[in-house]
Amino acid sequence: xxxxxxxxxxHDIGCAGIAMNKEALKEEADMKKxxxxxxxxxxxxxxxxxxxxxxxxxxxxxxxxxxVCCSDPPCVAVSLRKATYSYGNIVRHGAFTVNIPxxxxxxxxxxxxxASGRDVDKFAKMKFTxxxxxxxxxxxxxxxxxxxxxxxxxTIEIGLxxxxxxxxxxxxxxxxxxxxxxxxxxxxxxxxxFSPGARTYYKIGDYIGxxxxxxxxxxx
Amino acid sequence: xxxxxxxxxxHDIGCAGIAMNKEALKEEADMKKxxxxxxxxxxxxxxxxxxxxxxxxxxxxxxxxxxVCCSDPPCVAVSLRKATYSYGNIVRHGAFTVNIPxxxxxxxxxxxxxASGRDVDKFAKMKFTxxxxxxxxxxxxxxxxxxxxxxxxxTIEIGLxxxxxxxxxxxxxxxxxxxxxxxxxxxxxxxxxFSPGARTYYKIGDYIGxxxxxxxxxxx
Numbered sequence: 001x002x003x004x005x006x007x008x009x010x011h012d013i014g015c016a017g018i019a020m021n022k023e024a025l026k027e028e029a030d031m032k033k034x035x036x037x038x039x040x041x042x043x044x045x046x047x048x049x050x051x052x053x054x055x056x057x058x059x060x061x062x063x064x065x066x067x068v069c070c071s072d073p074p075c076v077a078v079s080l081r082k083a084t085y086s087y088g089n090i091v092r093h094g095a096f097t098v099n100i101p102x103x104x105x106x107x108x109x110x111x112x113x114x115a116s117g118r119d120v121d122k123f124a125k126m127k128f129t130x131x132x133x134x135x136x137x138x139x140x141x142x143x144x145x146x147x148x149x150x151x152x153x154x155t156i157e158i159g160l161x162x163x164x165x166x167x168x169x170x171x172x173x174x175x176x177x178x179x180x181x182x183x184x185x186x187x188x189x190x191x192x193x194f195s196p197g198a199r200t201y202y203k204i205g206d207y208i209g210x211x212x213x214x215x216x217x218x219x220x
Numbered sequence: 221x222x223x224x225x226x227x228x229x230x231h232d233i234g235c236a237g238i239a240m241n242k243e244a245l246k247e248e249a250d251m252k253k254x255x256x257x258x259x260x261x262x263x264x265x266x267x268x269x270x271x272x273x274x275x276x277x278x279x280x281x282x283x284x285x286x287x288v289c290c291s292d293p294p295c296v297a298v299s300l301r302k303a304t305y306s307y308g309n310i311v312r313h314g315a316f317t318v319n320i321p322x323x324x325x326x327x328x329x330x331x332x333x334x335a336s337g338r339d340v341d342k343f344a345k346m347k348f349t350x351x352x353x354x355x356x357x358x359x360x361x362x363x364x365x366x367x368x369x370x371x372x373x374x375t376i377e378i379g380l381x382x383x384x385x386x387x388x389x390x391x392x393x394x395x396x397x398x399x400x401x402x403x404x405x406x407x408x409x410x411x412x413x414f415s416p417g418a419r420t421y422y423k424i425g426d427y428i429g430x431x432x433x434x435x436x437x438x439x440x
Contacts, residue, residue, distance in 0.1 A: 031362075045287070068286075069285055071381060073257070075381075156374060168257050175253055198405060218331040
């Protein structure tokens with residue numbers, strides 16, 4: 001019987017490793033499962049994007065491919081397919097609003113993501129009140145707790161989606177969601193989240209703690 | 221006494237509106253409070269970005285200015301300040317990983333957002349195991365439930381932040397977070413969220429329901 005050749009490379013496995021081989025170590029290193037090139041990222045926001053069409057009719061669409069992308073100037077990015085009615089509206093007017101729904105409006109927000117503004121007046125159908133921004137040519141939803149008024153800064157063609165980067169000219173919030181120092185509190189916004197892959201919605205959960213603070217114990 | 225001239229524009233206020241005037245209606249329309257041009261958007265993700273430096277040392281940074289930006293090719297965007305150590309690493313190697321922490325690692329993730337890779341080996345300090353991606357030149361965190369391996373596609377200079385758009389070449393997940401059809405479940409990822417403005421962290425909350433489904437009741 002030949003002697004077993006152990007080749008652990010740079011790993012130091014100690015005495016317990018005598019029965020292990022390189023393959024076993026490799027498995028430990030690669031124990032995650034490959035799911036392929038997919039959009040699986042945990043939670044994304046659900047933002048409702050407000051625009052005007054050529055006739056000045058307010059329209060809405062739901063964007064989950066979205067997020068913050070710069071602090072100064074303060075900017076958000078929303079990605080849309082060219083096929084959407086909102087795409088042309090943003091290109092034409094260089095403006096959009098981001099409307100953040102509370103979980104009370106999850107059904108309405110979901111409908112906004114199903115229907116097209118070509119076929120239906122989503123504001124009227126959802127009984128939303130369109131408020132014309134006085135900063136950009138775009139409408140926002142009176143009934144939602146938090147809205148951003150955005151001027152288009154950059155348009156990035158990526159593939160199926162085009163990313164629109166908008167500078168936030170103002171944030172408008174319902175008084176009821178404001179906490180200390182007039183800062184909106186996540187519990188009060190009562191926003192909900194989207195889970196790609198599973199295609200499901202979730203609420204915001206419990207408060208954990210302060211950022212740029214919890215980790216300080218490791219500085220010692 | 222002159223007759224009161226009622227001018228409600230397109231609004232139909234009915235009989236109860238007889239005592240209202242235009243100013244009152246305007247107030248109703250503008251009852252949101254202006255907070256200024258700030259990053260206040262509800263929740264953002266907390267993604268830990270993995271890179272190698274010139275010496276091949278793995279580094280990490282925390283990104284909350286981040287999100288999905290395209291379905292095909294599947295892409296994510298992360299925004300970094302030029303001053304970060306990771307910025308040069310991504311520019312140099314054209315690759316990064318996105319590591320999604322469970323709430324068990326909120327302190328470690330917070331520390332990653334406080335310290336700089338110029339001063340400290342964050343992998344070693346956090347006792348994270350760096351795994352070299354076999355798809356891109358970037359390391360991922362073995363201890364985290366969900367990781368994306370990304371090839372840099374676009375670099376967009378916005379202002380204080382530069383946005384890096386990366387194509388997801390693979391998603392790797394711990395078996396334990398997989399649900400039906402091998403799709404990760406948000407409850408099991410146990411991710412946490414960041415609230416800009418308040419600068420606080422929150423857990424993911426309760427399941428609400430299925431997307432592209434809840435809104436169908438309005439199609440009737």
